[in-house]
Amino acid sequence: xxxxxxxxxxxxxxxxxxxxxxxxxxxxxxxxxxxxxxxxxxxxxxxxxxxxxxxxxxxxxxxxxxxxxxxxxxxxxxxxxxxxxxxxxxxxxxxxxxxxxxxxxxxxxxxxxxxxxxxxxxxxxxxxxxxxxxxxxxxxxxxxxxxx
Amino acid sequence: xxxxxxxxxxxxxxxxxxxxxxxxxxxxxxxxxxxxxxxxxxxxxxxxxxxxxxxxxxxxxxxxxxxxxxxxxxxxxxxxxxxxxxxxx
Numbered sequence: 001x002x003x004x005x006x007x008x009x010x011x012x013x014x015x016x017x018x019x020x021x022x023x024x025x026x027x028x029x030x031x032x033x034x035x036x037x038x039x040x041x042x043x044x045x046x047x048x049x050x051x052x053x054x055x056x057x058x059x060x061x062x063x064x065x066x067x068x069x070x071x072x073x074x075x076x077x078x079x080x081x082x083x084x085x086x087x088x089x090x091x092x093x094x095x096x097x098x099x100x101x102x103x104x105x106x107x108x109x110x111x112x113x114x115x116x117x118x119x120x121x122x123x124x125x126x127x128x129x130x131x132x133x134x135x136x137x138x139x140x141x142x143x144x145x146x147x148x
Numbered sequence: 149x150x151x152x153x154x155x156x157x158x159x160x161x162x163x164x165x166x167x168x169x170x171x172x173x174x175x176x177x178x179x180x181x182x183x184x185x186x187x188x189x190x191x192x193x194x195x196x197x198x199x200x201x202x203x204x205x206x207x208x209x210x211x212x213x214x215x216x217x218x219x220x221x222x223x224x225x226x227x228x229x230x231x232x233x234x235x236x237x
Contacts, residue, residue: 008149008150009149011150011153012149012150012152012153013153015150015153015154015156015157015198015201016153016156016157018157018194019156019157019158019159019160019161020160022160022161022164022190022191022194023160023161023163023164025164025187026163026164026165026167026168026187026191027164027167029167029168029171029183029184029187030167030168030170030171035177035179035180035183038171038180038183039183041187042183042186042187042190046164046187046190046191047190049194050190050193050194050197053157053194053197053198054197056201057197057200057201060201061206064204065206069206071206071209071210071212071213072197072209074213075193075197075209075212075213075216078213078216078217078220079190079193079216082216082220083190085220085224086186086220086223086224086227089223089224089227089228089231090179090182090183090186090223090227092227092231093179093182093227093230093231094177094179096230096231097177097178097179097230099177099179100176
């Protein structure tokens with residue numbers, strides 16, 4: 001009986017912690033002044049909050065049904081894998097669109113590589129492809145240079 | 149004790165969803181709106197998990213898994229469109 005009271009307290013603690021983390025993350029996303037600051041809230045605090053909520057659900061259903069829980073494990077794994085990827089893509093989008101930032105934000109977009117902040121995207125900049133045009137590589141050699 | 153904790157957590161998640169809707173409406177740039185939509189996906193997953201705890205069923209967790217996958221894919225697709233002007237090159 002004491003074990004169940006302890007487990008209920010633990011589940012309640014995880015639930016309240018999860019709700020508080022989710023609320024703090026969304027509050028940061030609403031309240032901060034800069035896109036690069038606003039990116040911090042959902043990507044860290046909200047992921048932590050939903051992790052706490054899923055741990056509470058795992059404990060509850062694991063004790064209640066007395067069988068292993070798979071779906072919560074899958075949700076947790078998927079969210080924890082995909083949250084950094086989407087945050088990275090959002091940060092790259094913000095840098096590419098040259099969003100306004102306050103002076104407190106460290107790291108200017110001009111400090112990055114030129115292809116990351118370019119006006120138009122360069123196709124495959126890592127491979128060093130030059131744009132192939134007829135002006136740069138003419139189809140036929142000029143007649144004056146030809147040696148007979 | 150579990151009922152009170154569940155109610156507190158549901159209230160906090162609902163307030164978080166309202167804040168996300170505010171940022172989705174007035175967000176100054178397009179990446180802000182994408183970020184708000186992505187956070188709304190995550191918060192709705194939390195809401196579904198809390199609903200499953202409230203009703204005592206595990207039926208809705210597959211819907212939560214589906215929402216997680218669709219949210220990630222849509223965020224990546226819109227970011228890719230904004231970055232490169234095309235989704236699949």
